[in-house]
Amino acid sequence: MDVITVEPGAGEPTRLERPRPEPGSGEALVRTLRVGVDGTDREVIAGHHGEPPEGADRLVLGHEAVGVVEKPGGTDFAVGDVVVPTVRRPPNGSNAYFERGEPDMAPEGEYVERGIAGADGFMAEYVTSPAEDLVPIPEDLAHLGFLVEPVSITEKALEYALASREPFEWDLESALVLGNGSLGLLTLAILTDVLEVERAYCLGRRDRPDPTIDFVEDLGATYVDSRETPVPEIPDVHEPVDLVYEATGYARHAFETIEALAPNGVGALVGVPGDWEFEIDGGRLHREFVLHNKALVGTVNSNRDHFEAAVDTLGDLPDWVFEDLVTGVYGLEEYEKAFDERDDVIKTAVEFDSL
């Protein structure tokens, strides 16, 4: 079967032949339909993140997949069920985090990540997976199934942000998304269309005309050009916001978030920057945290509950969101196009097969 692999740091993925995997006990064989491409894939390809399975020199890419059950094996699935696999697996046997359904809370060493670090991913015509790591999705959402994983990241981040505001009566009326990549834009759509946030803003640094700016405005949100309005100036130029969702990996933004928040607001951080030293007015930021009851909450990965919530969320979003957001789905013969980076590319996927 065909797989798309990467030799870390090689700078581009390679299509190879591999034997079709044999499902183990309690595993299903899944025929892959589509696999999304995101920033993490690009970092793995560039060699900045991730690693092949132990002893291998190549990694099969892909952690945003949707497929159809071909052989249920001993699982409760039926042939033809559409499923989305979760990403983390236990490294050697199981551990407490996996046993209680919270692999997303496992620290380093307690997990591998399929398609990212230590385990082959889903960019293969067939994959195997234990039943508990496969999340069912309605057949009519199969074409969008590769968006379940990224949306699950936001489900988790928002769950944690909202939990931190649970002790009081919080009105989430305004929100700011930092970053106009596909995850930022998906999150913006969730904020405006599912959570019904009244006033939403999205930060980018693009000139018009630009499809991401069009997308922001079609959602009824306001585009903020960071070259004109740095994050700390957003409260004056627009308004202080109840929620900030940071999806840039730009470390200054994590701390500027405190300044962009309205009293009693919360910032959700999901970006992963490298080391970077810089100066902050730590006294002012600390004081802001305390005197205005603010919070910053970092989250990574997601668990089965977040995947299930993401399936519901995909069903709640209008079709035009996906039509505008998914700028390309490419067959195996032109898979390279799915990895292109241009300003008119928002979200892409590789299509391995159809239902």
Place this chain on the structure above:
Amino acid sequence: MDVITVEPGAGEPTRLERPRPEPGSGEALVRTLRVGVDGTDREVIAGHHGEPPEGADRLVLGHEAVGVVEKPGGTDFAVGDVVVPTVRRPPNGSNAYFERGEPDMAPEGEYVERGIAGADGFMAEYVTSPAEDLVPIPEDLAHLGFLVEPVSITEKALEYALASREPFEWDLESALVLGNGSLGLLTLAILTDVLEVERAYCLGRRDRPDPTIDFVEDLGATYVDSRETPVPEIPDVHEPVDLVYEATGYARHAFETIEALAPNGVGALVGVPGDWEFEIDGGRLHREFVLHNKALVGTVNSNRDHFEAAVDTLGDLPDWVFEDLVTGVYGLEEYEKAFDERDDVIKTAVEFDSL
């Protein structure tokens, strides 16, 4: 009646004669028993924080009070009920924060604080208060009632910190208190004796012999001298901790907290520093936030629910904690002693009357 007042910046409080206040409609007249002294009082006295009521040039001090109802007025209290007043009051009529019982979430301009900013405090032989701002406390705790307000600050901070960890199965096994002032030590006692945290640490910068170090060790906790072990080194020297409670107002600590936390840990910030610019490795801290699901939660003040929880907590702590913590209770004739700052002073109060 006698009151203890301060002219902001005068550097020391002054005892004055004032007319006994007349309770308004819905207000009770309360005969004051004891009023605690804390760091905020010292900042008000030094002129770094707070302000007199509008139009006045002096402020009656005191926001940590316990008293006994002398005239219930139209309230449901009975003569002799022991009560603790809350601190915030609406500035002009009420507002939504007060109406829903969350004055602690009100932003500037939406509240005054008795004994701190814009309203006279409780260091007076008699005070008046609306019934809804008086929290009943059992008579056998009356002598400790001046500790309800500081404990309520910790009740709120811990409520918010724990709420942020609600989405997953969190084991609070280790905790670090930054600061060995009275609030830090009270919080340490709550962590070890009420929340039954297995391993607790308290940071200070004192040489032995020292009563705060003795107190830390009598609780079964470990004293950490910040001159020997800076906060970022605590994970290596001791262990990364599940919870950090910052009660220093030292801004570097707010950010070092991220490094001291174990994966999935949370830092509660309650200190209030002035402006201070310094360098951080913001990239590393941002990454730590995200890859290890960490959170920082700032909180200020407390509401009636936190006062009620604090009353319960005081009842749960052993007597020796208060015997060691309260190093002086001084009558009106020697009230100045309650404001002394020495290494053998932990917590003091002025006694206006007894039950």
